[in-house]
Amino acid sequence: MIRFRINHSLLDHARAVLSQRKRLYWLIGGAGAGKTLICDILSKELGLPVYDMDAHIYGDYHSRFTTRHPVNQAWAAAPNSLGWLLSMSWDEFNQFNRAALPEYLDLLAEDLDSPKYARGVLMDGGVCHPALLAQVMPPAQIVCLSAPALSSEHIWQADGERGEMKTFIHQLPQPEEMWRKFLAFDALITATILQESRASGIPICARGAVETAETFALRVRQALGIP
Numbered sequence: 001m002i003r004f005r006i007n008h009s010l011l012d013h014a015r016a017v018l019s020q021r022k023r024l025y026w027l028i029g030g031a032g033a034g035k036t037l038i039c040d041i042l043s044k045e046l047g048l049p050v051y052d053m054d055a056h057i058y059g060d061y062h063s064r065f066t067t068r069h070p071v072n073q074a075w076a077a078a079p080n081s082l083g084w085l086l087s088m089s090w091d092e093f094n095q096f097n098r099a100a101l102p103e104y105l106d107l108l109a110e111d112l113d114s115p116k117y118a119r120g121v122l123m124d125g126g127v128c129h130p131a132l133l134a135q136v137m138p139p140a141q142i143v144c145l146s147a148p149a150l151s152s153e154h155i156w157q158a159d160g161e162r163g164e165m166k167t168f169i170h171q172l173p174q175p176e177e178m179w180r181k182f183l184a185f186d187a188l189i190t191a192t193i194l195q196e197s198r199a200s201g202i203p204i205c206a207r208g209a210v211e212t213a214e215t216f217a218l219r220v221r222q223a224l225g226i227p
Helices: 008-018 035-046 052-055 071-078 083-084 090-112 152-158 160-168 177-201 211-223
Strands: 025-031 050-052 121-123 142-146 204-206
Touching: 008 090, 008 142, 025 035, 035 050, 035 071, 035 121, 035 211, 050 052, 052 090, 052 121, 071 083, 071 090, 083 177, 090 177, 121 160, 142 211, 152 160, 152 177, 160 204, 177 204, 204 211
Parallel strands: 025 121, 025 142, 050 121, 142 204
Antiparallel strands: none
16 A cells, blocks of 8 residues: 655644735635636635646646655656556545645745735635645635535536546546546545535535526635625
8 A cells, every 4th residue: 555644844834824824715625616716706806816726736836846745756757647646545545635735735835925925815726635724724714615416427527628537537548447436536535625624614615506606706705704
């Protein structure tokens, strides 16, 4: 079994930075919960920039991983990073996500020094373990979005970038097995996010089936205590 360890010194470093940011608001939740849409609406309303955590995790962070980030160095160095992750058991994959988060937060703390974020920032996703995030910033500045009517299969077979995931997975050996495993992992990630949010005192906002994005955004804003 592959074992990944949480670096608590990186958590301490992230806490020293993130806990001081009174206008740092983080929207978390499973795939398809509406994080990006609601961040865009709130960004226009509040005049705050959006920091797309997933875009950084799968983008520029890869060139910034050092020996401070051994978990993500191993991921980035894999010949096929997606295949490497899907070769794991759920326990291994879940442990990887827990250990990777402090390393992401370490890089985020560097980025928050930019004048761009001096007035505040809306964080879009990138968190599978809210319990760890709640250790470095106030849970009142985090909200978990939920789309209870949508299954993982429905979400990932949609058009656009999410729909491309199946194409990537079908390039792996045993593609149908890997696709089923990916959907199972995705459902477990969403369940973990919801469970840890409840346990950590992070408010959960579930979007109603006929609720408009604007109404949902207002409820999210109220859950964050933003006037």
